[in-house]
Amino acid sequence: MATAIRTTDVRSKAHPSPRKALKELSDSVVVASQLAGNELAFAELVERYQKRLLNFIYRIIGDRERAEDLVQEVFIRVHRHLHRFDQSKKFSTWIYTIGSNLAKNELRNRSRNPLVLFQAIKKTWEDDDRPLEFEDSRHRPDDLFRKRHLRELVEWSVNQLPHHHRAVFVLRELEGKTYEEIAEITNCNLGTVKSRLNRARNRFAQVVQPLLD
Amino acid sequence: MRCSQFKKHYSEFRDSLITSPVLKREMEHHLAICERCSRHNRAFEHGLYLIREAGDIEPPSGFHRSVMRSVKLNARTPEPVVPAPPAIAAAAMLAAAVAVFVFEDNTDSFDPGAQPIPAAVRTLPQSVPAPQIDMITLTELQTFTPETRIPETDDEEEPADEQASEAQ
Numbered sequence: 001m002a003t004a005i006r007t008t009d010v011r012s013k014a015h016p017s018p019r020k021a022l023k024e025l026s027d028s029v030v031v032a033s034q035l036a037g038n039e040l041a042f043a044e045l046v047e048r049y050q051k052r053l054l055n056f057i058y059r060i061i062g063d064r065e066r067a068e069d070l071v072q073e074v075f076i077r078v079h080r081h082l083h084r085f086d087q088s089k090k091f092s093t094w095i096y097t098i099g100s101n102l103a104k105n106e107l108r109n110r111s112r113n114p115l116v117l118f119q120a121i122k123k124t125w126e127d128d129d130r131p132l133e134f135e136d137s138r139h140r141p142d143d144l145f146r147k148r149h150l151r152e153l154v155e156w157s158v159n160q161l162p163h164h165h166r167a168v169f170v171l172r173e174l175e176g177k178t179y180e181e182i183a184e185i186t187n188c189n190l191g192t193v194k195s196r197l198n199r200a201r202n203r204f205a206q207v208v209q210p211l212l213d
Numbered sequence: 214m215r216c217s218q219f220k221k222h223y224s225e226f227r228d229s230l231i232t233s234p235v236l237k238r239e240m241e242h243h244l245a246i247c248e249r250c251s252r253h254n255r256a257f258e259h260g261l262y263l264i265r266e267a268g269d270i271e272p273p274s275g276f277h278r279s280v281m282r283s284v285k286l287n288a289r290t291p292e293p294v295v296p297a298p299p300a301i302a303a304a305a306m307l308a309a310a311v312a313v314f315v316f317e318d319n320t321d322s323f324d325p326g327a328q329p330i331p332a333a334v335r336t337l338p339q340s341v342p343a344p345q346i347d348m349i350t351l352t353e354l355q356t357f358t359p360e361t362r363i364p365e366t367d368d369e370e371e372p373a374d375e376q377a378s379e380a381q
Contacts, residue, residue, distance in 0.1 A: 042281075042284070043277070043281060046277055046280050046281060046284075047277060050272050050276060050277060050280065051269060051271065051272055054270060054272050055269045055270055058270055064270065068272070068273070068276065071272075071280070072279070072280050072283050075280050075283075075284055076283060076284055076287045079284045079287075079288060080287070080288070150263050150267075151263065151264075151267040153263075154260055154263045154264050154267065155264075155267075157260060158264065173261055173264070174264065174265070194224065194225070197224050198220075198221070198222075198223060198224035198225070201223060201224050201227065201257060202220050202223055202224075202253075204257060204260060204261075205253045205254070205256045205257035205260065206253070206256075208256050208257070208259070208260035209252065209253065209256035212256055212259050212260065
């Protein structure tokens with residue numbers, strides 16, 4: 001019995017499943033595999049980027065449900081236009097550009113349609129009104145409250161930034177992108193990125209300071 | 214160094230992108246002596262720490278499956294035709310108007326070999342004599358009284374048999 005298990009183990013190491021094999025490959029190889037017709041490769045790209053994109057878009061638009069919809073839309077567009085992607089460039093930059101554009105459109109539509117903005121705000125109220133069910137009971141309630149309160153304050157501070165500053169701020173501070181990558185994602189020149197980032201950082205410090213003092 | 218100058222270079226300073234050693238030293242010195250800028254910097258770092266500490270949000274369970282399903286659903290449907298935004302439509306109309314103007318201008322340009330365009334022939338209006346109308350002078354109008362009115366025509370005379378019965 002033990003010998004049988006060991007044999008299976010060795011076989012699985014020698015021939016890992018296609019999914020596991022994809023996990024070890026770089027983005028560009030996975031993209032090439034998808035373009036060659038391997039649908040598992042696309043599932044791997046979704047696996048790699050779903051959480052990162054969800055957080056990126058959520059931090060820009062501040063509405064979780066809408067962020068989930070937009071992430072779906074990003075992947076639909078990626079799937080549809082992958083053949084147009086210039087493979088000499090970074091896939092992550094390309095997918096973030098699509099996400100950034102969708103988030104920008106969302107904010108633009110909201111500013112044009114106050115009803116959409118109201119619905120987004122209302123959704124947040126409803127979340128706040130919901131009782132704290134299924135929270136981890138190992139943590140003390142006052143700790144949870146404090147943590148949640150601070151998180152809300154800081155998220156609120158980020159939302160005080162103008163949206164083009166917010167995108168640059170999130171990309172730099174939370175996604176760890178380089179200035180060049182940010183310039184490509186936001187379709188701006190390097191000087192604009194630097195100036196927006198400086199304004200965003202100063203503004204963030206200014207907004208957050210009275211809340212933390 | 215002033216606080217405004219410190220804030221101007223704050224981002225580059227944070228990312229260690231200041232190449233001038235003099236400016237870098239000035240920034241460090243200002244941060245050490247200026248209470249206001251020092252608080253500004255501390256607030257920034259604390260705020261950033263809290264955001265990072267709060268962590269990421271997790272996609273809901275089944276999100277991956279849901280994404281894959283919508284990708285497959287949308288894979289065969291053609292891309293919807295997006296109507297042109299008003300600005301683009303206006304620009305297109307303007308371009309069309311300019312094109313028409315330029316085209317018209319070209320057709321009107323002087324061509325020495327071209328045949329002269331004959332003048333348009335217009336017929337003069339024909340005078341038609343007015344129909345005969347009985348005119349009345351002003352003095353006749355002034356002397357006009359109900360008694361001088363035009364006598365009633367024969368059509369309005371009473372029938373002959375009625376006159377006869379009255380005579381009887």
